Amino acid sequence: xxxxxxxxxxxxxxxxxxxxxxxxxxxxxxxxxxxxxxxxxxxxxxxxxxxxxxxxxxxxxxxxxxxxxxxxxxxxxxxxxxxxxxxxxxxxxxxxxxxxxxxxxxxxxxxxxxxxxxxxxxxxxxxxxxxxxxxxxxxxxxxxxxxxxxxxxxxxxxxxxxxxxxxxxxxxxxxxxxxxxxxxxxxxxxxxxxxxxxxxxxxxxxxxxxxxxxxxxxxxxxxxxxxxxxxxxxxxxxxxxxxxx
Amino acid sequence: xxxxxxxxxxxxxxxxxxxxxxxxxxxxxxxxxxxxxxxxxxxxxxxxxxxxxxxxxxxxxxxxxxxxxxxxxxxxxxxxxxxxxxxxxxxxxxxxxxxxxxxxxxxxxxxxxxxxxxxxxxxxxxxxxxxxxxxxxxxxxxxxxxxxxxxxxxxxxxxxxxxxxxxxxxxxxxxxxxxxxxxxxxxxxxxxxxxxxxxxxxxxxxxxxxxxxxxxxxxxxxxxx
Numbered sequence: 001x002x003x004x005x006x007x008x009x010x011x012x013x014x015x016x017x018x019x020x021x022x023x024x025x026x027x028x029x030x031x032x033x034x035x036x037x038x039x040x041x042x043x044x045x046x047x048x049x050x051x052x053x054x055x056x057x058x059x060x061x062x063x064x065x066x067x068x069x070x071x072x073x074x075x076x077x078x079x080x081x082x083x084x085x086x087x088x089x090x091x092x093x094x095x096x097x098x099x100x101x102x103x104x105x106x107x108x109x110x111x112x113x114x115x116x117x118x119x120x121x122x123x124x125x126x127x128x129x130x131x132x133x134x135x136x137x138x139x140x141x142x143x144x145x146x147x148x149x150x151x152x153x154x155x156x157x158x159x160x161x162x163x164x165x166x167x168x169x170x171x172x173x174x175x176x177x178x179x180x181x182x183x184x185x186x187x188x189x190x191x192x193x194x195x196x197x198x199x200x201x202x203x204x205x206x207x208x209x210x211x212x213x214x215x216x217x218x219x220x221x222x223x224x225x226x227x228x229x230x231x232x233x234x235x236x237x238x239x240x241x242x243x244x245x
Numbered sequence: 246x247x248x249x250x251x252x253x254x255x256x257x258x259x260x261x262x263x264x265x266x267x268x269x270x271x272x273x274x275x276x277x278x279x280x281x282x283x284x285x286x287x288x289x290x291x292x293x294x295x296x297x298x299x300x301x302x303x304x305x306x307x308x309x310x311x312x313x314x315x316x317x318x319x320x321x322x323x324x325x326x327x328x329x330x331x332x333x334x335x336x337x338x339x340x341x342x343x344x345x346x347x348x349x350x351x352x353x354x355x356x357x358x359x360x361x362x363x364x365x366x367x368x369x370x371x372x373x374x375x376x377x378x379x380x381x382x383x384x385x386x387x388x389x390x391x392x393x394x395x396x397x398x399x400x401x402x403x404x405x406x407x408x409x410x411x412x413x414x415x416x417x418x419x420x421x422x423x424x425x426x427x428x429x430x431x432x433x434x435x436x437x438x439x440x441x442x443x444x445x446x447x448x449x450x451x452x453x454x455x456x457x458x459x460x461x462x463x464x465x466x467x468x469x470x
Contacts, residue, residue, distance in 0.1 A: 116330050
């Protein structure tokens, strides 16, 4: 008996369950799964996200400031809009989806196939509580941390590397950024990461617990999950862009 | 404690069964599928095609899933094959139910675990080494004992064991049976149901009640009161 999560028909039902069962986080095994998910997602990819952020910041600044000769102000503006505003979220989401996301899909799908959801129900645990809620929250927290580490490294690493390899110095670039980056933009970016991370977490749970699964279909399942995650990324960014316009 | 009225599943039929508290019951199933289905119907994980089950005073037909989950939290379920979460170590599996439902502190759980280990004759040092292993890397006894410990750590009213003794030596089976008897004797009102595949181990178990599931539906019940 594979035993899908009872009552699950899609991501919508996961949202309902998510709100109803928020109190389950008080239970030790549920909070343990949450922190494990954050560790796997955020800490496991923290340095990679930071390294990619520093390189992305550096290549953007050096191209615009020195390559095109457009100066510090334009360079920092492009960094703010392109790298901090768009690329950070995309790169962090891609890291999360390709690593812990796919691992989570297959872990949940194998649990379902091996009858472990039945075991959870037999010991009186609703699989939603232990598997869906902490994963959705864990992915949300992980994406926020990864995106922030990418952004921070893009600024600090990008400015430092640009100062090292061009005539632009570190402090004027920081001053230019401070002048054009309102604090609420950071809040919007964090909220967007939380929402997108939560959606990715729910997609992981949906793909692992509800969608058809067999070990021979793993490549198709991976492709389907990646496609859905990319669509979610575009939709969430689109909605936030509309709200902010 | 258990009241079954004309239960009919996909694999078997069962007539009227009444099991009062304090009994050690053996249910002999002809196949693993039969045993599994019986556990599912007994615990309300699946609905019978016909009939009704009253478990711990509650009719499963009239109970919604959240209430069934709460009811199952009062049971202890142990199965050696397919009874553990494979990506968790044995120790994590053992603590899962008790930590989830009762949120006991580590010292209380540890004290109870020591008693249970003593009952099943598993040396504490040896057991704690095994607790670090995943189910796939553990021996049959380690898996069976871990499932049994998880079931009893939550201090259930009814212990349900599904084909727990598969692949165990006579001595290992005896240790788990004696430990289960110790659990029943510890507090009045507790019960235990051992679902066995085939009747080879009935004599070793020495149940107070014995029921046979039949593929053909010709159920016969014997009570060894």
